[in-house]
Amino acid sequence: MNRPSTSATAVDAVDDNSTRQRILAATSEVLSRSGQAKLSLSDVAQQAGVSRPTLYRWFASKEALLDAFSVYERQMFETGISRATTGLRGTDRLDGALRFIVEYQHSYSGVRAVDIEPEVVIARLGQVIPVMRARLERLLTGPSAPVKAATAIRVAVSHYIVRSDDDDGFLDQLRHAVGIKPSR
Structure with missing residues (x-):
């Protein structure tokens, strides 16, 4: 995964993580409408409310986004099950x-x-x-x-x-x- 430069401040890092999360959440919505084969990074960027350069800052390709999305889904499931059983x-x-x-x-x-x-x-x-x-x-x-x-x-x-x-x-x-x- 591409990360912002190491000179980012703590506030930037939190915002960047929030941006990354928004992109991944938007990916879910776009996938539910069009599927993986027709997944458009432009549609994901628009759904997330970010520019294409911002999306590419985090995910260099469609494959990188889909790989990260798979991890995101697993983490969401794990976090949810942990919260439900705490x-x-x-x-x-x-x-x-x-x-x-x-x-x-x-x-x-x-x-x-x-x-x-x-x-x-x-x-x-x-x-x-x-x-x-x-x-x-x-x-x-x-x-x-x-x-x-x-x-x-x-x-x-x-x-x-x-x-x-x-x-x-x-x-x-x-x-x-x-x-x-x-x-x-």
Whole structure:
């Protein structure tokens, strides 16, 4: 990733990080409309409210932006799951993670990418599934933890590909996959 010169002040660095975050958030919006194949850096710059030279200061190419975006998405997921489980223990902690997965998918604009570029989404899922499974597995105990985590993530992926308007049903399916009794 290209960074601003090392002579930048602390205030500039904070602003630059904010600019970088805006560009990455804008990338999500543009991808949801046009997909990766038709991703335009001009559209990303416009969506982020920055000039093309500013975008190029951070990301020298479309590939560099997409690579950074993949890392950004993983970090957003990790940060969200950590926040959702902070201060919780045992089953409550696991349930917090499952609730986050449902909320994340419900609010995630990238769901439309399945309709635009299914082959790209399927390829990316191959990379994302092991990461998500490992993250969820850390919250489970017992000898069947790997199977429970894998099953829950496959349920989540199914809901990602074929979106449902029933978030409660989705959460119940995730809970069932990991062995949590419904709270109703």
